[in-house]
Amino acid sequence: MRFAKHGKPEKGLLIIDRAHEDHYRRLITEFQKSGTKYGYLGNIVDIPYFAGCQATRMLQIADHCAYATFRRYENNDFTYFNMIIGSFDKRSSNKPDGLKHLTTDRNCTCEACHWR
Numbered sequence: 001m002r003f004a005k006h007g008k009p010e011k012g013l014l015i016i017d018r019a020h021e022d023h024y025r026r027l028i029t030e031f032q033k034s035g036t037k038y039g040y041l042g043n044i045v046d047i048p049y050f051a052g053c054q055a056t057r058m059l060q061i062a063d064h065c066a067y068a069t070f071r072r073y074e075n076n077d078f079t080y081f082n083m084i085i086g087s088f089d090k091r092s093s094n095k096p097d098g099l100k101h102l103t104t105d106r107n108c109t110c111e112a113c114h115w116r
C-alpha cells in the first residue's frame, strides 16, 4: 500500500503453507471484502498460492524468520535474529515497521519497541 501511494505499481504475492489452507482462504476473503487494520488489501496479485513447506524456498525463509524471532524473544538468543533484523520492512531510517512486539512492558528496549 505504501508503494501504491507513491505511484509504484508493484504487487505482492501471498505464499501460504497449505497445512491450514481453509482457514487462510476464509481470512483472505474477509480481508479482501473488509480490509485489514492497515487498510485495503488491494496490492496482492491474483489469489494466494498454497504450497507445502518443502515445495518453496519462500516458506522455508518464512519459517527461518519465525524461528529466529521466536529464539530472540523466548530465549534471548540473537544468533539467527541478528542475520535478519536488517531485512524487516522499513519506511525510513531504521524503524522496523515489519517487526512488532506485543507486550505490556512499556520499558521494553527491544528492536521493535525502541522506536515506538
Ligand SMILES: [Zn+2]
Pocket (backbone or CB within 6 Å): 101, 103, 108, 109, 110, 111, 112, 113, 114
Ligand atoms: Zn519490545
